[in-house]
Structures are given as structure tokens and as C-alpha cells.
Amino acid sequence: MTGxxxxxxxxxxxxxxxxxxxxxxxxSIANGGPVVGLLVGPGGAAGATGLGVDRxxxxxxxxxxxxxGAQLAVLLAAAADAASSTTxxxxxxxxxxxxxxxxxxxxNASAATNVTEVATSGSGALRVTxxxxxxxxxxxxxxxxxxxxxxxxxxxxxxxxxxxxxxxxEPLALPEGxxxxxxxxxxxxxxxxxxxxxxxxxxxxxxxxxxxxxxxxKFQVVEDLAEAFGAAVGASRAVTDAGWRPAxxxxxxxxxxxxxxxxxxxxxxxxxxxxxxxxxxxxxxxxNSDPQAPIFRVADYGIAGDLFAIVPALxxxxxxxxxx
Amino acid sequence: xxxxxxxxxxxxxxTRLRPDAKGLALDPEGVKWVLAGYDESAVEQALLLKxxxxxxxxxAISYGPVARAEEVLRSxxxxxxxxxxxxxxxxxxxxxxxxxxxxxxxALTKHPASLVLCGKQxxxxxxxxxxxxxxxxxxxxxxxxxxNVRWDGGPGGLTMERSVExxxxxxxxxxxxxxxxxxxxxxxxxxxxxxxxxxxxxxxxRIPAAEVAAAMAPSAATAPRRLGFRLPPPRTGAKMIEYKxxxxxxxxxxxxxxxxxxxFP
Ligand SMILES: Cc1cc2nc3c(=O)[nH]c(=O)nc-3n(C[C@H](O)[C@H](O)[C@H](O)COP(=O)(O)OP(=O)(O)OC[C@H]3O[C@@H](n4cnc5c(N)ncnc54)[C@H](O)[C@@H]3O)c2cc1C
Ligand SMILES: Nc1ncnc2c1ncn2[C@@H]1O[C@H](COP(=O)(O)O)[C@@H](O)[C@H]1O
Numbered sequence: 001m002t003g004x005x006x007x008x009x010x011x012x013x014x015x016x017x018x019x020x021x022x023x024x025x026x027x028s029i030a031n032g033g034p035v036v037g038l039l040v041g042p043g044g045a046a047g048a049t050g051l052g053v054d055r056x057x058x059x060x061x062x063x064x065x066x067x068x069g070a071q072l073a074v075l076l077a078a079a080a081d082a083a084s085s086t087t088x089x090x091x092x093x094x095x096x097x098x099x100x101x102x103x104x105x106x107x108n109a110s111a112a113t114n115v116t117e118v119a120t121s122g123s124g125a126l127r128v129t130x131x132x133x134x135x136x137x138x139x140x141x142x143x144x145x146x147x148x149x150x151x152x153x154x155x156x157x158x159x160x161x162x163x164x165x166x167x168x169x170e171p172l173a174l175p176e177g178x179x180x181x182x183x184x185x186x187x188x189x190x191x192x193x194x195x196x197x198x199x200x201x202x203x204x205x206x207x208x209x210x211x212x213x214x215x216x217x218k219f220q221v222v223e224d225l226a227e228a229f230g231a232a233v234g235a236s237r238a239v240t241d242a243g244w245r246p247a248x249x250x251x252x253x254x255x256x257x258x259x260x261x262x263x264x265x266x267x268x269x270x271x272x273x274x275x276x277x278x279x280x281x282x283x284x285x286x287x288n289s290d291p292q293a294p295i296f297r298v299a300d301y302g303i304a305g306d307l308f309a310i311v312p313a314l315x316x317x318x319x320x321x322x323x324x
Numbered sequence: 325x326x327x328x329x330x331x332x333x334x335x336x337x338x339t340r341l342r343p344d345a346k347g348l349a350l351d352p353e354g355v356k357w358v359l360a361g362y363d364e365s366a367v368e369q370a371l372l373l374k375x376x377x378x379x380x381x382x383x384a385i386s387y388g389p390v391a392r393a394e395e396v397l398r399s400x401x402x403x404x405x406x407x408x409x410x411x412x413x414x415x416x417x418x419x420x421x422x423x424x425x426x427x428x429x430x431a432l433t434k435h436p437a438s439l440v441l442c443g444k445q446x447x448x449x450x451x452x453x454x455x456x457x458x459x460x461x462x463x464x465x466x467x468x469x470x471x472n473v474r475w476d477g478g479p480g481g482l483t484m485e486r487s488v489e490x491x492x493x494x495x496x497x498x499x500x501x502x503x504x505x506x507x508x509x510x511x512x513x514x515x516x517x518x519x520x521x522x523x524x525x526x527x528x529x530r531i532p533a534a535e536v537a538a539a540m541a542p543s544a545a546t547a548p549r550r551l552g553f554r555l556p557p558p559r560t561g562a563k564m565i566e567y568k569x570x571x572x573x574x575x576x577x578x579x580x581x582x583x584x585x586x587x588f589p
Contacts, residue, residue, distance in 0.1 A: 011489055016489065066493075066495075068465060068466075069456055069459070069466050069468060070459070070460070070465060070466070073460060093488075093489050094468065094469060094486075094487060094488045094489060095468065095488055095489075097452050098452070098456050098466070098468045098469065098504075099456065100452070100453050100456065101421060101422070101425065101452070101453040101454060101455065101456030101457030101458075101459075101460065102456045102457065102459065102460040102466075104421070104422050104453065104457060104546070105422060105425070105457050105460040105461055106460055108546060109546060110546040110547070110548055111421065111422065111453055111546075111548070112451075112548060113450075113451050113452055113453060114450060114451070114452075127551065131450070132448060132449055132450055132553075133335075133341055133350075133447070133448060133450075134447070134450070135556075136341055136555070136556075137341050137343075137350070137553060137554060137555050137556070138552075138553075138554050138556065139349075139449075139550065139552065139553050139554075140550070140551040140552035140553075140554070141548040141549065141550060141551060142548060142549040142550075142551050143548050144545065144546065144547075144548070144549065147546075182463070182464065182465030182497070182501075183465070184465065184467070184495050184497065185495055185496045185497060186493055186494070186495045187483075187494045187495055187496060188493070188494040189491055189492070189493050189494070190491050190492045190493075190494070199489055201489075202489055205587070205588075229588075253337060253361060254361065261587045262581065262585070262587040262588065272337070272338075273337070276337070282585075282587065283581070283585045283587050284562075285577065285581075286562060291564070296561060296562040296564070297559065297561050297562075298559050299559075299561075299562035300559075300562060300563065300585070301562055301563050301564075301565060301577065301580060301585075302562030302563070302564045302565065303564070303565050303567070303573050303577065304564060305567075305570070305573065309570040310570050310573055310574065312570075313569075313570035313571045313573065313574040314570075314573075314574040314577060314578070316571075316574065317571070317574035317575050317577075317578045318574075318578060318588075321578050321582070321588070322589075
């Protein structure tokens with residue numbers, strides 16, 4: 001029987017979806033062993049109930065408002081030891097992923113990030129699958145026991161059903177190493193520009209626009225569709241280079257790599273540098289007036305046609321579908 | 325200030341991926357090895373800091389089979405790095421991130437740096453493990469994935485922005501520290517021909533395989549074992565939606581997304 005520890009990351013008071021996905025994975029590899037959550041920082045145990053963990057360890061201290069990677073690694077190793085966990089699963093968020101290398105060193109564990117499949121194999125080892133080369137290939141690894149640390153690829157796993165049962169919460173004795181771990185001096189926070197919808201790297205649906213949209217003003221049709229879907233907005237480099245939208249929108253080799261459940265490319269030709277940033281999305285839809293556009297070779301579904309006719313109609317249809 | 329940049333040789337983006345004979349890794353046959361994309365951003369960041377703070381020197385460090393590592397080190401020198409260290413991979417070269425981090429930490433112990441820059445993740449394994457592991461091994465604060473780094477001249481004066489869920493966090497740290505660089509926000513420069521030619525003859529320090537192997541040894545037991553390297557089934561091309569009016573196309577697509585692809589509630 002092996003216990004699994006999960007880092008419960010909170011964004012704006014709520015447990016991040018990526019952490020819920022991690023709880024589901026922890027349960028599937030715990031083989032009946034306990035699944036324990038670690039909560040860090042101010043905010044008490046808010047959000048811990050109903051997640052499906054057996055109990056929560058709470059690490060609280062005034063200087064953990066903005067814990068550094070080094071501090072979190074110390075806490076994770078201490079919590080895993082306190083809970084007799086042999087595996088640590090961290091959410092596939094920016095902060096979560098940064099911890100894996102530190103925990104691997106500190107806790108002497110075998111490590112993998114961006115994991116899309118995981119299974120137990122004999123003698124405490126784990127078999128994991130992960131995309132490499134921007135999703136153009138996958139590798140399968142065996143992580144030897146007795147200790148492993150994993151970060152999951154966002155959206156690769158579904159979160160478990162929530163349970164209303166109250167979750168016991170215990171304080172984690174702050175380990176000695178914590179004082180020595182370098183802290184971070186966080187001075188400010190700026191929400192992503194223009195981001196009404198979900199964060200690009202985080203969203204389960206992404207709608208991206210390309211040069212075919214024509215002008216910065218007309219890019220609004222892409223944003224309307226994204227809003228109808230509750231999706232994040234992305235763009236090709238043609239759009240960000242022209243200054244129609246900020247660089248933070250760019251998807252691709254030199255922008256963000258995204259892998260949502262659904263990616264909709266509007267007026268994007270499908271250059272290889274764009275493709276590598278979105279090809280590992282689960283379902284890809286392309287809307288382009290040129291039936292020969294290379295984007296249709298990687299898309300699952302295509303509509304050949306003028307985006308200014310198709311996209312508003314689609315926005316309507318999505319709004320109608322969502323209101324039922 | 326002494327800056328170290330960690331640069332990894334990765335297959336050129338145009339490489340046609342093929343599994344090797346055992347189906348365990350990329351077939352290296354015919355692969356052109358280049359500086360990883362995010363590492364270009366790290367080199368650019370190092371050079372920007374150097375230009376802003378005269379007297380700064382930048383050392384590029386790479387681990388790998390000698391020919392590959394030295395190829396990317398020469399690219400870093402051609403861009404303007406001052407010195408280069410190659411960590412010679414032992415036979416059966418370990419490639420797991422923590423072993424590689426141990427090798428890099430060996431070079432950083434020989435050449436202590438106030439600032440270590442690396443890429444957010446390498447374009448091949450996309451692990452993002454090596455940088456934070458180096459920081460942990462050396463007891464450095466790591467600022468995570470940063471998009472902008474400024475140094476105000478003093479030992480306590482590194483300011484950066486880092487991208488986290490929902491926005492940008494601004495923070496400061498004392499030096500020494502490690503920062504991982506993200507995307508090409510800083511628009512990396514390209515090398516000028518005379519500098520490329522000069523870099524061909526520039527000296528590269530080499531740390532021999534035996535010494536590297538000894539530094540890596542503590543991670544042998546935790547190194548992941550490769551079981552397979554696969555290409556996804558080729559995408560067969562989009563199923564094109566037939567329609568007479570835009571409304572019909574839209575309705576058909578919504579129905580497919582709901583009922584067939586199940587990506588829309
Ligand atoms: C080193 C390097 C890195 C790069 N990194 C990136 C990156 O990270 N991300 C990225 O995206 N690109 C990147 N690029 C650029 C890339 O090569 C392409 O130039 C870019 O992706 C093209 O953007 P696009 O598809 O929007 O524009 P285009 O290629 O111009 O395509 C526009 C498309 O819109 C269609 N269209 C036009 N009008 C309409 C209409 N009314 N209705 C429907 N469709 C219409 C056209 O048929 C066409 O297919 C990079 C290039 C280099 C050299
Ligand atoms: N073999 C290597 N030599 C030098 N630097 C490396 C090496 N491997 C990884 N790095 C650095 O660590 C970063 C993250 O790599 P990875 O963990 O492989 O995604 C890279 O962008 C490099 O800066």
C-alpha cells in the first residue's frame with residue numbers, strides 16, 4: 001500500500017482545477033492507500049472539503065504568503081514523509097511544474113513532468129506517458145521506486161467526482177529546513193492583459209485568430225466566439241507581430257504551447273511554427289477560406305469558407321446551444 | 325557580475341522525427357543539433373544584462389556528446405558569450421534531468437556565477453526539470469519562469485516578472501539566483517558572420533567524461549528508464565463539413581462537437 005501526496009494549489013481562494021485532476025490521478029495510483037492533500041499559506045483549509053482526499057495537511061506561516069519553489073519543495077518533502085507517501089503529484093500549473101526538479105533532488109525521487117498517462121507497475125515503479133517535441137511524439141518512461149514526483153499535463157485527466165464528506169485537516173509541523181530555503185520577495189501582481197476569459201495555457205477551449213481576420217478591429221469576431229464558448233483567445237504570430245493583439249496571445253513555437261480539449265483556428269494557414277504549439281490539442285477545428293490551407297491537414301474538423309460569414313453564425317449557434 | 329547560461333543541444337525544429345531501432349528514443353541519424361529555443365532567450369537575456377552592466381562576463385555551459393555540446397556552445401559564443409564549458413557525456417550518456425542537473429552543477433561549482441540563466445524547457449523532452457534541480461543542488465533561489473529580468477547593479481537588485489496562472493507576478497531576489505526564461509519575448513539577436521567565423525576557433529573548456537560521470541552517479545538509482553518513443557498515428561486530415569448556409573455549417577459543427585467529439589456540454 002502506497003500513500004500519495006497531492007499539492008493543492010489555490011487561485012483566488014479556490015482549489016485550481018489542475019489540483020483536482022491531480023487528486024484523481026493520486027487515487028488511481030494509490031492502490032487503496034491514503035491520498036493526502038497539502039495546502040500552503042494563508043486562507044486556512046478553505047476549499048479542502050469535497051475534493052476527494054482522505055485528509056489535508058495545512059502548512060501555515062506568515063512568510064508563506066508567496067512561497068518560493070525552494071520553500072514549497074521543503075514542505076512537500078516533509079509532508080510526504082509525515083504522511084508516509086511514496087509519490088508526490090503536483091498540478092500541471094506554472095508553479096507546480098517548477099517544483100518537480102527541486103523535489104526530485106531534495107527528496108531523492110524519480111521525476112517526470114507533463115504526464116498524460118500513469119499506471120502502477122511491479123515493485124513500486126510507475127509507468128508514465130508524456131508528449132515530447134511539442135506533441136509530435138510521445139515517450140513512455142518507467143519511474144523506479146521508492147519515491148516519485150510527477151507533474152501532470154493540464155486537462156489530460158478528469159477530476160474525480162466531488163464528495164460532500166468533511167475532510168479532516170491537520171496542521172503540518174513546519175520543517176526545520178524551511179527557514180534556510182531561499183524565499184521570494186513578491187512585489188506585485190498584474191492580471192493578464194485583456195484576459196476576461198480563462199488563461200490561455202489553462203483553458204479547456206481556445207479560439208485563435210490569424211492574419212485572415214484582416215484588421216485589429218475585426219479580430220473582435222474571434223473574441224466573440226471565444227466568449228460564447230467561455231474559451232481563451234489565442235492568435236498566430238502574424239497577428240501579434242502586426243500588433244493587433246499583445247504578444248501574450250501568441251500560440252506556437254515562439255509563443256505558448258497549448259493543449260486544450262478543443263482548439264479552433266480561425267483564418268490561420270497552419271505554418272509548422274504555429275502547429276507545434278497546438279497540435280497536441282484533443283480536438284482541432286479549422287475555419288479557413290482556402291480549402292488547401294495546411295491547417296486542414298492537422299485539424300479533425302474543417303469548414304472551408306469566409307470566416308466573416310461562418311464565425312458569427314457559429315457564435316450564435318454556440319450561444320443558443322449553451323442557453324439550453 | 326558573472327553570468328552562466330545553460331544551453332542544451334536539441335534537434336532542429338525541422339527534424340523529421342523517427343524512433344531509433346529499439347523504439348526507445350529519437351533516431352539521431354542525420355539530426356542537426358541546435359540551441360534550444362528558450363535557451364536562445366536565456367542567452368539574449370544574459371547579453372542584455374552584460375550590455376547594461378559593463379564588466380559582466382557570460383559563460384555558456386552545455387552537457388552532451390562533445391560534438392553536439394560544442395556545436396551549440398559555438399553558437400552561444402558567436403552571439404556574444406565570453407567563455408564556454410562543455411561537459412563531456414560519459415558513454416551510455418545519462419539523459420535524465422536530475423543527472424544532467426548534477427553535471428551542470430559541477431561546472432557551476434568550478435565557475436561560480438551570481439546569476440544562472442536557463443530555458444523554461446527544452447524543445448525535445450520539454451521537461452522543465454533541469455533548471456529548478458540545478459537551483460536546488462546549489463541552494464539558489466529560483467525565480468521560476470520569468471519574462472523580464474532587470475538588474476539594478478547591487479547584490480540585492482534582481483527584479484523579474486514571472487508568468488503564473490492568471491497573470492504576471494513581479495518579484496525581487498538577492499543574488500546569486502537562477503532564472504528560467506520563457507519564449508522569445510526579448511527577440512533574440514542573430515549572430516553576425518565575422519563572429520560566427522571567430523567562434524569556430526574560440527577555445528572551449530572541456531570537463532572530461534570521468535569527472536562528469538562521478539558527479540552524476542548519485543542519481544543513477546532514480547533515473548527514469550525509457551520504455552518507448554512513439555509517433556502518434558498520422559492525422560488523416562480534417563473531416564470537412566458540407567453546408568449550404570453559414571447557419572447550417574455552424575449547427576452541424578456544434579452538433580459534432582457535442583455528440584461526436586464530446587468537447588462541449
Ligand atoms: C523562427 C520562427 C518562429 C515562428 N513562431 C511562430 C509562432 O510561435 N506562432 C505562429 O503562429 N507563427 C510563428 N511563426 C510564423 C509562421 O511561420 C507563420 O508566418 C504564421 O503562423 C502565419 O500566421 P497566419 O496563419 O495567421 O497568417 P497567414 O499564413 O497569412 O494565413 C492567413 C490565412 O487566413 C486565411 N484567410 C484569409 N482571409 C480569410 C477569410 N475571410 N476567411 C477565412 N480565412 C481567411 C487564408 O486562407 C490563410 O490561410 C514563426 C516563424 C518563424 C520563422
Ligand atoms: N544537456 C544540457 N546542457 C545544458 N543545459 C541544459 C541541458 N539540459 C537542460 N538544460 C537547461 O535546462 C533547461 C530545461 O531543460 P529540460 O529540463 O530538459 O526541459 C534548458 O532550457 C537548458 O537551459
